[in-house]
Amino acid sequence: MKKILAMIPALVLAFSLQAQQLHLVHLFTDHAVLQQETTVPIWGWGKPGATVSVYTSWDYETRKNVVGPEGRWRVDVTTAQAGGPYHIKVSCAGESVRIEDIMLGEVWICSGQSNMEMPVSGFGFQGVEGSTEAILEAPVTADAIRVFDIKTGKRTEAQDDVDCVWTLSNGEVVSRTSAIGYFFAKRLHASLNVPVGIIVNAWGGSRIEPWMTRGTIDAAGITPEERAAIDVIEEKPDRWPETPELIWNGRVAPIVGYAARGFLWYQGCSNIGQLCYDKLQNAMVRFWREKWGRGDMPFIYTLLAPYEHEDADGRWRPQFVEAQLRTQDSLPQSWAVCTETLGDRQTVHPAKKREVADMMVLRALQNVYGVNTGISMELPRLQNVVYEADGTVKVTLTQVWSNLMGISAREVVGFELSGEDRQFHLATAEVDWDGQTLLVRCPEVPHPVAVRYGWRNWMGANLQKTNGIPVPPFRSDDWEY
8 A cells, every 4th residue: 555655646747747748948937038139949848749839929929830759849939129028828739838027138148157156145255346236226127137047967968958947136136146147237238228138057166168068179179188188187076067068968958049149158267277278168159159050149258367376476377368368369259358457366256246247248239239338348459569779668559549547547567578588577667658558667677578468377467448448468478488
C-alpha cells in the first residue's frame, strides 16, 4: 500500500503534463517587454501535429503554425511602436494560455561577470554610489523598466528554458538587480521615453570561455599554445564557471532568438593576462549574432577599470585592455566604453556603476539609435609622438578636437617616459593650448624614446575629455612588458 501511495504523485504529475501540453518558455510571461517594430519569435511546446495560434492585441492579428513532431512550435509576430500594456493569447488543441501586461519597447541583454552582476544594493563591504536614491525612486519607473534576471547554474547540456519570470522594477527588485543594467535601462527610458526590458545574465568570476561552445573557441583563430592554456583549466564544482559551454548551455542557449536590440558586456577580470582575449571575444560575439540571426547585432562592452591586482605597478591590466580594444577595431558594430578614471585601487568592483551605464547609454544613443547627444563617445587614441631636443615629448591624440581636460583644471596623472634603457619613470604632463596635444617631461629621462599613459594596474591616471569621457591606456612602444 505504501508503495502504491508513493507512486501517486508521480502519476498525477505525468498525467498533468500530458493533459496540459501547451506552454511557453519563461521568456514569455506576464510583464514581459518585447522589442518594438521588428519580427519577434514566440515559442514553446504543444501537442505534436496540432495547429498553434498566437493572437497579439496590439495589431489584433492571429498567426498560426503547426507543432513539430517533438512537441515544439514557433510563431513569428510583428511588433508595433513602443507602448502597452497588451496581451498575447496562445491556443492549441483546445488549450489556451494568456500573457498579460506586455509592453513593447527596447530590450537589451546584459552579460558578463561580477561587475555586471553587482546589484544596485552592492556587495558586502562594496557599495554602489547612488544606490539608496535609485532604490527609493524605483517605484516611479517600475512599470516602464522590467527585469528578467537569470540565475541558472552550470549545465553540461544545452537547455530549452530558464526558470525565471519578468518583474516590474520596484525597489525590492532594483536592490538585487544589476546596477549597470538597471542604470542603463533607467537612462535609456528617460532618453527615448519608451519601456525598457533588461535580460540580466551575469555570473561573477566567470571566464569568457563558458559563454560559448568549444567549437566556437576552435574557430577563434588562436594558436595551439593558446588553446592548450584553455584546455588545462580545471573546473571546480564549488566555484564559478571557468571552462567552455557551462554558461552557454544553461543561460544563453535557452534565450537564443529572443528579440533584443543588442548586448551589453562587462567581463575580463578572470581572463586577465590572456592576450588572445580579443579573438575569443570576437568569436563569442559572432557566434551569438549567428544564433540570433543578426550579424550586426550591437555589442557594447566595458574595458577593465584600474585596480592594483596584487601589484599596483604591474602592467598586465593595461596589456589586457589593449587586447580588449582590438575588438572595437576589428569587429563591426562593437563599441567600447572606458573606465580608466573610474577605478578603485582597493576593490575590483568600483562603486561608480552609474557612470559606466551612462557611457553605455551614450554609446547606444550615438551608435545604435542615431541620436545626437552633443557628447562624442569616440575614445581618444594615440595619433602622433614627437620627441623634442630638450626632452619634451609632444603627444597628439585623436577624437578630442581641442577638448582635453586642461591643466588649469587639474594636474594630469598617469604618464611615463623611457630612454634607450627601457626603464620607465613617472612624468609630468600638461595639455597644450590646442587642447589635443600633451607636453610630457621627466628629468630622469633627458632623451626619451617611448611614452606610455595609464600603463600600470593602478596609478591614478586621470586624463579625460572635457565632457568626462576617459582616455584609455596607450603606449608608443611595442615592448613585451
